[in-house]
Amino acid sequence: MSADLNLFITEETIEGDSEAVGALADATVAVKDNISTAGIRTTCGSEMLADYVPPYSATVVDRLTAAGATVVGKTNMDEFGMGTTTETSAFGPTRNPADPERVPGGSSGGSAAAVAAGEADIALGSDTGGSVRCPAAFCGVVGIKPTYGLVSRYGLVAYANSLEQIGPIASTVEEAAAALDVIAGHDPNDGTTRDLSEVDGAAPDSSYAAAADGDVDGLTVGVPTELFDGADERVVETVEAAIDDLEARGAETTEISLPSVEHAVQAYYVIAMAEASSNLARFDGVRYGHRSDGDGNWNESFAETREAFGAEVKRRILLGTYALSAGYHDKYYEKAQDARAWVRQDFEDAFADVDVIASPTMPVLPFELGESLDDPLRMYLADANTTPVNLANLPAVSVPAGEADGLPVGLQLVGPKFGEETVIRAASAVEER
Template sequence: MADEYDAFITEETIEGDAEGRLAGTTVAVKDNISTAGVRTTCGSEMLADYVPPYSATVVERLTDAGATIVGKTNMDEFGMGTTTETSAFGPTRNPIDPERVPGGSSGGSAAAVAAGEADVALGSDTGGSVRCPAAFCGVVGIKPTYGLVSRYGLVAYANSLEQIGPIAGTVEEAAEALSVIAGPDPNDGTTRDPTDAEDADATVPEGGYAAAADGDVDGLTVGVPTELFEGADERVVETVEAAIADLEAQGAETIEVSLPSVEHAVQAYYVIATSEASSNLARFDGVRYGHRAEGDGNWNESFAETREAFGAEVKRRILLGTYALSAGYHDKYYAKAQDAREWVRRDFDDAFEDVDVIASPTMPVLPFELGESLDDPLRMYLADANTTPANLANLPAISVPAGEADGLPVGLQLVGPKFDEATVIRAASAVEDR
């Protein structure tokens, strides 16, 4: 296939079973999800030639259901970025406007769907990396409840935050893919059966999550947190407010809710995520696998040269995480970030006592122009303000197209209680059908 938007790093077909609920469906897989016999680079020179000996659980479930894998998609290196510009294999372009970014870090996956190069794609969402590119590319992206989908075979960035989720052109297609990949996995001890979860707020609909995409929001209560609208681009706010008003016209009720903790969510997220990344990426030492520099026999020099294969953004986050975990600073930064994370969880729990879902802009800005944010990493980090809270609280969230502003896509984010993907999907399908 022609890949004019650089959505793929490797284009290679993995045939699925002839029969199954996804027979005839093409799926693109983010390049940090292992595929047996097909290289998995994580968008990094460190793993440029790495070929996994096994496939991730989600890949096996897709092919068992009849889906055909069409390639591995471009991504920010090791999932660290919001624009898919930190990839060692070059940036992906947004099919809506090729002079703009597709979002990140699963930008290649969203671009592949938006360009019609795949029916469905898998991404991974650590702080918004499925929802951000879905919003920027005008498609649907689901971040499941932590533990609903197996992470076995996902190259780790920040274990306590990330989840694999589907991206598709419609809510129903994304929900159908979620039905296939969801469920407990003996290879991942963090997975749970939502029907057995004591703190679950809902069960899986009969027929799977796609059955929830019926657009029926009559009687649904939607919480609108002012904190997630403040500071957003006015064009984004107007588009999202129009989508929420349409939900009201379909029978939903809106209530203003308060999430005061989200003011600190981005700071807490980046301390926790970079700390976990510092630990996870320590394995890339040039000894076990991946890139290995040829030194002059001095181990320290060889190790340092090996780590040079990391790009600038990955090095920045490793250094930040190492600093946050270091003696004398652990309590000052990491421990306080975990306290803030608990505060975020409590705020969501309190809000869900009164509402069924919480609505906000997915991204507070329109898609960046290519190169616009590379020299200003803080601006890129702050763009994650609306998406990181759901990861900190381990909640399900979806981004669905709300409309356009100046010809560019705007996403509406809906967040629900733990394991209540069904309600989030139902509300999103009503937005889509308006």
């Protein structure tokens, strides 16, 4: 099955602690191939790192294996996390277990597909603009994007530092939440992680798995019209039915407005591409990764080395470099940061009145293989509902809402900062439908 769907780039095992007890004892975990694993190659889905073997493991990997989980392989992904379909991988596209002629979503498509296909109990992905939630929705599984700072990024190969978070994918909300219990927490190796005992309103001793109790009585659910406008009617109908079911279980729903999200995709891609341009400058053929065999001058060797990047990565580096260049920084990058502040404020205002915000995770059904490759703009616009969450650094869950024409549809639930328990509780109620 895994070979037919092209789920893994590398299938090697890291044994979990055999003495461990608890929710993850004897669980199997698939790890996205941009998360470092000591002694096992970590390619980021790119020819640039096709032979790179890290000398250390990411904090999240160490925490999972210490909890008894066994890593079963490194999953396929869009190259350096840049894509929405897992088709930009240098190792070929991953296929969706729900329909092998369709994409699994991206960039963590291999991770979500591995869980959906039963090849792993849990998977780790990384979410920069929806890359855990999108494939979770397309594959019919659960994906959690934590609040920025809840989970260590140490050992994650950076795409856009201010946006991305590692998050768990699983078949059920409780399983995903149990994995989050293990990987969450302050890490001295990552200065962006937060000590929750010092965060106002956070619950440092919370159990995310225990929050998956389905109790939504009295919960207020905000429904933003902007995140439904333009979505496929079949998706809207399925998601609205799931929201109606939350209401039947005791939740209250209210229509809200998030006017800033109209500009979120544009702001997100300017910021993400600018950060990618800076981060990927390190791949110069000098320190690690692919190196040109050319014997010309340094500039020629540098250019030849970077030919190892795929087309989508080159596109984003070029656009990010342009946005940061003299004369354009103020016009594009600073305006994008202003839009990001507006998005944050809109969410803060909304959470003064509601507990969670509900929308379709993806506004479309899974693309057919090859359908979006020749139209990058279409691929970017598909992230319209997920990117605002990353701009605002909030927690969100994608949970299966049902099917449309036999294809999975995801419901996205967004919470205030460090409000993971609330969105997990709401997601578990949806799951019980």
